[in-house]
Amino acid sequence: MSTASVPPVATVGPPRLTAGFEEFGRLDLRAHEQVHGGVGPLSVDDLMRLAEAIDLRGRGGAGFPFHRKVQAVVESADKQDKPVIVVVNATEGEPASWKDKVLLTRAPHLILDGAALAAYALEADEIVIGVADDGVGGASLSAALAERRMPVPASIVTVPHRFISGEGGALVRGINGLPHIPPGVKVRASDSGVSGLPTLLSNAETYSQLAIAARLGPYEYGAVGLADEPGTVLLTIGGSAARPAVVECPTGTPLRDILELCEAPVGPGLLIGGFHGKWITPEAVSVVDVSRKGFTKVGGTIGAGITIPLGDSTCPMGEVARVVHYLAGESAGQCGPCRLGLPDLARTVDSLVIGSAAVDMVRAAASVVKGRGACSHPDGTSRFAISALEVFTEDLAAHAQGDGCGKPVKGVLPLPADAPSGGTKRLSVDWTRCDGHGLCAHVVPEFIRLDANGYPAFPPSPVPVWLEPGARKAVNMCPALALRFGEGKGGH
Template identity: 70%
Template sequence: MMRTKVPPVACVGEPRLTAGFAEFGRLDLLAHEEVHGPIGPMEPGNLLRLAEAIQLKGKGGAGFPLHRKLKAVLESCERQNLSAVVVVNASEGEPASWKDKVLLTRAPHLILDGAALAAYALDAEEIVIGLADDVVGRDSLTEALQERRMPVPTSIVTVPHRFISGEGGALVNGINGLPHIPPGTKKRSSDSGVGGLPTLLSNAETYAQLAVAARLGPYEYAALGTDEEPGTLLLTVTGAAKRPAVVECAAGTPLREILDLCEVPDSPGILMGGYHGKWITQDAANRAEVSRKGLTKVGGTLGAGIIVPIGDDTCPLGEAAQVVRYLAGESAGQCGPCRMGLPDLARSLDLAVSGSAPVEVVRAAAGNVKGRGACSHPDGTARFALSAMEVFAEDLRLHTTGEGCGKRTRGVMGLPGAPDADPQKLTLDWSRCDGHGLCAHVVPDFIRLDSNGYPAFPPTPVPTWLKEGAMKAVKVCPELALRLAKAE
């Protein structure tokens, strides 16, 4: 079951975004002003210079410089003689991420401060805040809006709690009353976003960081962090951590310090950046610094600030396969790489884990989707799968030789509904099967026909998102050769 309780919060060094949490818990407007002090509006040029001086990049994963977004929206408004819209992406669709929900539930006024700064500088006509339909943080945000006066009308829009709903284009589509999926073609929201107007779109932490920087100024803001990445950041640490938490730390903090704080045991692999991120080894984690540059140096990525270590008591490749199946099921399904490529990648990884296919099959399936999707979802999924093949190479060798690693897949990656409460696998009675091939037509994402025209599928449990198709395949088999059995 998906968690709806916000995890504890910790801080390494000086708190900024999390300032006042220990004293007040949730900061209402009075507590917020007592902790952070007053803030006034900023002219466009001043806000641009501030965002550029502190090198503020989007905290949602892509890391696009905020000052470039601001500049693009300003230029688009002037060129088209249109007003702007400010959008706060607080949907946080990835189940492993909790940092934006922490801000929503405990420091909502920081988010609203940042959005108000942007709206004033852009002379925007409205602010829209996108929240997931798990409603975590909605009451806190609604209360904060009632406590203050925003510079322009501000509304909350609810989006489905799906991985793909957090993609910027999908959020804009949802606000515009369209399906909550990325647009079929890539376009810039700074040119045409909500209601066709130039739109500034960034995530909740980014706006909160802007509010902190506006109070401190660029020099004091840069007193923490590194020269290239000033300030602090929020991290969500889950997985095998004995003390899972959302942690604020300065950029450049040793990753080892964060892992020790959350009591993370030595791990065969640590996922950095979330489900679109990359795995790193324990040795790499011991050398890494928490920053975009520091994590890239050891083969990882900061992404949306998600850290998911796994323990020695679970099968790492089985965990990775569960995530790829989930990501394949969470796609928009509107382009070939998502409709066919991601299920193929999930199936290939299942085959490799079961010892039925070499790693080259996974690499080929990943290569077929990279750079070809309507959004970054196929690329991120391929990156995740390929890094798992690299970091867990020894486990892969054991699986492909038929020995296996000897560990159960415990489902520690934070997936909704994982592990499957009722895992089932397909079985085939070869004495009955005549190779009609109907099953492969019903559920081609899991069953294929071999060179002799007979069904072939991995011996692993059927992914939850393909169970309905598997049951249909069992029903249409004219020889009653296909069955669903309980997976051990």
């Protein structure tokens, strides 16, 4: 139950979700009840009224109203005459996000309180909690479950710690014993989720906020924060921060105050909402407050509360290129926009960085995948790349000259160290053998293209796992025996 890998926690104003952390570190059941007190059950009508009164939204990124999710599950269960399953999404697959892991490791009983309230109100058959296989939070959650009685059987399901594994449909598929990837066809969990039953699926912080609101009631819950977005939020502050932290603050708090607390210089831009979010300018950062409405005004989205100031010491577009490659590798590879479009977008961003592609080429590559995927992954990746073009105009002008901006790529945007693009093996070329036959680009066009001289070109990042069979086939079919595939630095 170690919390060594979890960032420190800070608060602006009185803590709610993070109450008791200073005194107890991790709250076991006794400490949890001492800090928060008990909570009684709610009827389904009371649950929906409470959620609507405080405008409780999903904290996993989409921000969908919680009371409408509950209503959809109730209607589906009545129509189908089937029992309900309650699912807690605590997978937090994005490398830049830590807020749910903070709750898992330090306040697991708040998550369980919220799930128990929902299960009791919906007369659910089961509670399922999804966690990642990264070793952070699972033991703490298991210990918390062992300390208490839940209103219905509760179990923990472990899923791969990948970007797309935390998507709601992917989590449901994983619980059902299927591959942990988004379904190719959009299916509402409220209609057919776990075991084909109506399923209430929401994020770990969302259930924790419900547990706080059930104790306080809507009036006291709304005593902090904005009138139309009451309560607190959890932000993960990383990037250039000298003191990275998960920060709990009331809605309406100026973002600049949070960044000052974490000693985080903005530099040329700040990413809000994570790798499916948007970049915003330093000017926008100086005026925005922490709220859905506040970030919408400056063209951003609060998403899951991921906040990454870039700072001044790293190459902005070089950082963007790293993440686009990672996102291309993290796709499910089950539709054209992911299999072909995202690798092409990554290659085009690479070309932009070295000055051999224009901004319009990146926009064109992003437009090909936007709105066409089987899930939201292509859209999110496109949004990330396009917003970078709008914010890092000075850096783009420097790279357009072909000499770059002169700054190293320091890896300020966090990626998994062991698999920066979904795999560990790279392609390389023995240039003493390559004759520019071009067959490899036809065998695996998702990763290899031909340059202006007809020779193979591909990114230096690892080959995505789902493209490894194609890479091996390209190596085996190379008539000059020039292509290599294995561990190493790679090269093109």
